[in-house]
Amino acid sequence: MCWARSSDGPDREEGHQMKSDVRVLHAEPFFTDEVCRTPIKFGNVVMDRATYCRVRVTAETRGGARATGWGGMFLADFWGFPSQKVSHPDRDRAMREVVLAFAKAAEADGRYLHPIDLFTDLEPELRRINREVCQGLRLAEEMPFLGALVCASPVDAAIHDAFGNGNRISVYDGYGPEHMAHDLGHYLGPAFRGRYVQDYLRRSFAPELPVFHLVGGLDRLRRSEVTDEDPKDGLPNSLDVWVARDGLTCLKVKLRGSDLGWDVDRIAEVARVAREAQGRMGRSGLSLSADTNEQCETPDYVVEMLARLRERDRRAFDELLYVEQPTERDLTAHRWDMRPLAKVKPVIREVSMSLTHEQIRLFRHNGFLKLAGRLPGETVERLKEAVWKDIRGEVAPVSRDREGRVVRLSNVLDRDPVFRETISNPLALDPLESLLGPNIVMIRNRHNHIQLRPPQANPDHLHRDMLQWTRNLVTVIFYLEESTVEKGCTQVIPGSHFLASSTLHNIDEEAWVQQSGILDQTVLVPMPVGGMLAIDSTVLHGATKNLSNETRMSLTVGYHSVNELSEAEDPKCHLVRGQHIYKGNDNYK
DSSP: OOOOOOOSOOOEEGGGEETTOEEEEEEEEEEEEEEEEEEEEETTEEEEEEEEEEEEEEEEETTSOEEEEEEEEEEOHHHHSOOSSSOHHHHHHHHHHHHHHHHHHHHHHOOOBOHHHHHHHHHHHHHHHHHHHHHHTTOSSOOOHHHHHHHHHHHHHHHHHHHHHHTTSOGGGSSSTTTOSSOTHHHHOGGGTTOOGGGGSOSSOOSOOOOOEEEOTTOOOSGGGOOTTSOOSSSOOSHHHHHHHHTOOEEEEEOOSSOHHHHHHHHHHHHHHHHHHHHHHTOOOOEEEEEOTTOOSSTHHHHHHHHHHHHHOHHHHHHEEEEEOOSOSOTTTOOOOOHHHHTTSOEEOOOOOSOOHHHHHHHHHHSEEEOSOOOOHHHHHHHHHHHHHHHHTTOSSEEEOTTSOEEEEEOGGGSOHHHHHHHTOHHHHHHHHHHHOSOEEEEEEEEEEEEEEOTTOOOOOOBOSSSSOOSOOEEEEEESSOBOTTTTOEEEOTTGGGSOOSOSSOGGGSHHHHHHTGGGGOEEEOBOTTOEEEEETTSOEEEOOOOSSSOEEEEEEEEEEOOTTOSSOOTTEEEEESOOOOOOSTTOO
16 A cells, blocks of 8 residues: 655654554464466476465554554475475475464564564564474474575565555655664664665656566477466466567576586577567567576586577677576585676675574684675775775874884774775674674774784784683684785684683793693684684684785774673774663663
């Protein structure tokens, strides 16, 4: 339902509460088993039916207006919960139960909030629900959080719909300062301060949009391929007729990802059939995308596929806009370098950067973890340019070694804006939220510097970043140049954060350390350009000697959770995610 937008300004109540905020009174999911008109093949999966979930939400605005909203989503476990260990019926049951439990959680919350704030606050609860449902059903493996988000989406959509109906506005008009208590900086960090979701939405409906028509692996391309077994319901059964009927110009081609010849032939043939159908209509102009649904063993498969396609049909190659998710979603399984592929065609990846429970356990146990993401090459170059600019300009504070070489630039937060962007980058903050919670600050007076390891620089002594355990301080090293063994990569002693120590630096010189034998347990951690290493602040670590003739540059940042027992904001901390909260019990009655 779409209502006329009010011309009034922001309608706020005290404490940043908005009168347009809603609370969920009732959320009721409905499930139906939907049979596909024709089976759809993507990757190595053929799907002929799926559970469709609709959710009806009744909500109330702070002003007392009540409204109903609807949301819907296919619970396609083949996509959201792919598994070789859990059967389709069990996966489907798990997804239904997560929907039911999340609907109850939204209903039980009881607060008046903007729908975006409500979902943000309920996200940790969604993780808990997902974990407990999978444990309760005794599944062989837990549903990926992406699958849990699919389950939550119809509930979330229904709440947004009720929000718009209750406030008599198009819901798309509800994402600006008139209806949101927070700007995007509240959720995404300082780089987005002063901006709202509405800034990225069209102000009015576009007269038409290019919609991609999906061409499944089993879809018939020509009318001549249609058989008596195909549906007789008046709708097309082949791509050429679909193109003629709907005037299609954009096609998403599902591939196998394991049969190079078939994939190349399929793209070329789809393009040829579509062009012929367009030609009969007196039209032209075709855009393609290709999706292997994570079936490629390596990105090299797609690089070779594109090379063969360019040789086979240069026009189809030019019409291909991008490729989707060539390899598995689990970024920790293989840290594929997508740059050779991205140089040929843009790559869209469907990944969740949050840490798994196993990754969290490994970090707690070992004291360090390689984060899955990498800074984009453009960001790395901007950081390096900013560093060298400040070195040339001798912008203080700067530290030099005995030979006069710059080895550190401090207080990077207040230097070039690219440092703030990097420090608040979701590639780092998403996994850190799994360790520190939703409210995260960056420490101004610990780290906050660029480190340069000049050629032949001596190794660091093993040290800790904090003398004692202090509210889960996590050090993140952003590597701006490749960190190899030869160039003096970081070394750590796994598990050393469990040991007591009375000193912070030069710990390897202490007698108890030398006598214990733990120095023999040192592990070298080479890192690629743009890589990020998270370290528990009390684990023993340091850089080895740079044996090369090249500099190794890195950015070091310390993060910890907001101090929930302090009402005053610490000027030595910079909020990068979430908000300042106070949970002390000294104000109870």
